[in-house]
Amino acid sequence: MTSFTGQRLAGLIARRTGQPSLGHDAAVVGRVLPFKVSAHVADELVDWSRAPDDPLYRLVMPHRDMLAPPDFAAVEAALRSGDRVRLRLVVDGLRERLNPHPGGQLHLNVPEGGWGLQHKYPETLLVFPRQGQTCHGYCAYCFRWPQFTGDPARRQAVDGPGVMTGHLARHPEVTDVLLTGGDPLVMRTELLDAYVAPLLDLPQVRTVRIGTKAVSFQPERFLTAPDADDLLRLFERVVASGRHLALMLHVSHPRELHPEPARRALRRLRGTGAVLRTQAPVVRHVNDDAGVWAAMWQEQVELGLVPYYMFVERDTGPRRYFGLPLARALAVHADATRRVSGLGRTARGPVMSTELGKLVLDGIAHLPEGPAFTLRALQARDPALVGTLAHARLDPAAQWWDELVPYGPRDQTLIPGKPLTLEGVVG
Ligand code: SF4
The missing domain is CATH 3.20.20.70 (Aldolase class I)
Structure with a gap:
C-alpha cells in the first residue's frame, strides 16, 4: 500500500501545495519527528487547496513551528553541511529533549x-x-x-x-x-x-x-x-x-x-x-473548536460509534505546536457537550494520562480562596484513588497537571467522606 515518508513526502507537499518552502520545512522537521502519509490520506482527506491551514493537512504534515526556531535552524544547518555525523548528533540530542517517554512510561x-x-x-x-x-x-x-x-x-x-x-x-x-x-x-x-x-x-x-x-x-x-x-x-x-x-x-x-x-x-x-x-x-x-467536536460526536453516534475520550496533548514531541491550555481544552469539551444530546455526551474529558493515572478536568469550582480547576481521578495506579477529587488554583496558561498548584487539603473534600490525598495527584 502506497505511503509517503521523508523526501517523497517533502516532494508531495511541494508539488500539491505549489509551495516549495513547505516541502523544505517538511524535509527538515521530518529528520527529527517521524511522518508518514498514506495515499488514502493524501487523496481523500487532505484539502490541498487550503494547505497549510486545512486541519487535515495539519493533522499529518510536518510544519516548521513544530521545532523551536533555534532547533529548526540547527537541523537545517546540519543538513546543509552534508555532515552525517553532525546531523545525527543534532537529531539525537533534540529527540531526547522532546521527552520521548512521558508519564514515566x-x-x-x-x-x-x-x-x-x-x-x-x-x-x-x-x-x-x-x-x-x-x-x-x-x-x-x-x-x-x-x-x-x-x-x-x-x-x-x-x-x-x-x-x-x-x-x-x-x-x-x-x-x-x-x-x-x-x-x-x-x-x-x-x-x-x-x-x-x-x-x-x-x-x-x-x-x-x-x-x-x-x-x-x-x-x-x-x-x-x-x-x-x-x-x-x-x-x-x-x-x-x-x-x-x-x-x-x-x-x-x-x-x-x-x-x-x-x-x-x-x-x-x-x-x-x-x-x-x-x-x-x-x-x-486540528480540532480546538467545540463545533468540530460536537459535529464529530453527533456523526459518530449516527454511525453507531461510542465517543469515549477527549485527551489532553501529552508533554512530548511537538507539544509546543499542538498543545492547548487546560482551560481552553475544558471550554472546548464543555461547549461541545452542550451542543449534543445525551447519546453524544459519552466522551470523558479533557483527560490527562499522567504518572499516577487518568485525571479528568471536571470543571471550575469557585472556592472561598478563588477559582479552581476540579480534577477527578478516573483511573489510578492505586485503585483507592479512583473517583477522588482535587482542586488546583485556576492557572489559565497551565497545559499539564504538574504545572498546577493545589489548594490545601481542607479544600479537597468535595465528596463527603472521601478526602483526596492529592499531594500525590497534584503538586
Ligand atoms: S496517534 Fe496513534 S494512530 Fe496516530 S500515529 Fe500515533 S500511534 Fe499511530
Whole structure:
C-alpha cells in the first residue's frame, strides 16, 4: 500500500501545495519527528487547496513551528553541511529533549521481564506487538512518536505472544488486554491472530481492546486487503467467545469518517459485533473548536460509534505546536457537550494520562480562596484513588497537571467522606 515518508513526502507537499518552502520545512522537521502519509490520506482527506491551514493537512504534515526556531535552524544547518555525523548528533540530542517517554512510561509501567508490555492499572495490560509498531500513517502530534524513529532503544515491543501470556499467568487480576502500538492492524491477520487466539483460552480475559486509526488512514484494510475477510472473521470469533471486543478508533476530525471507503469499513466492523469507541486528543490547528467536536460526536453516534475520550496533548514531541491550555481544552469539551444530546455526551474529558493515572478536568469550582480547576481521578495506579477529587488554583496558561498548584487539603473534600490525598495527584 502506497505511503509517503521523508523526501517523497517533502516532494508531495511541494508539488500539491505549489509551495516549495513547505516541502523544505517538511524535509527538515521530518529528520527529527517521524511522518508518514498514506495515499488514502493524501487523496481523500487532505484539502490541498487550503494547505497549510486545512486541519487535515495539519493533522499529518510536518510544519516548521513544530521545532523551536533555534532547533529548526540547527537541523537545517546540519543538513546543509552534508555532515552525517553532525546531523545525527543534532537529531539525537533534540529527540531526547522532546521527552520521548512521558508519564514515566518506561520506569513505572513496564513490568519485570516484560519489555513491550505496560501494566499500569491492575485490571488492564497493554501489549505492544513488535510487528504492530508502525501505523498506516502518522498523526503529527503522536505521543508514541519514538516508536517510529527506528531506534530500538526508544521502541517498546514484545517479540511474541509468549511474553504476554506468561505475564497473564502471573497476574490473574488482569481482565482487559489492549493490543496497541503503533497500530496493531498494520499486522497481517495471521500475526494478529497469534496474539488474540491465546487470549480466548484464558477465562480471566473478558475484554480485548485493539487501538487503531486504520478506518481513517487505511480503510482498505477492512475492504480489499488480501486478508480483510480473515480479520473480520477473527473479530467475530472474539465476540462469539462471549468476550467484549472493543475497537478503539482514533478519530481527530469529523472529515476522517466522510469518505465512502471509511463508511463501508465501519459497516463491516459493526457487523462483527465489535463495539467501536472513539478517542483523540484536543489539539491546536486540528480540532480546538467545540463545533468540530460536537459535529464529530453527533456523526459518530449516527454511525453507531461510542465517543469515549477527549485527551489532553501529552508533554512530548511537538507539544509546543499542538498543545492547548487546560482551560481552553475544558471550554472546548464543555461547549461541545452542550451542543449534543445525551447519546453524544459519552466522551470523558479533557483527560490527562499522567504518572499516577487518568485525571479528568471536571470543571471550575469557585472556592472561598478563588477559582479552581476540579480534577477527578478516573483511573489510578492505586485503585483507592479512583473517583477522588482535587482542586488546583485556576492557572489559565497551565497545559499539564504538574504545572498546577493545589489548594490545601481542607479544600479537597468535595465528596463527603472521601478526602483526596492529592499531594500525590497534584503538586
Ligand atoms: S494512530 Fe496513534 S500511534 Fe499511530 S500515529 Fe496516530 S496517534 Fe500515533
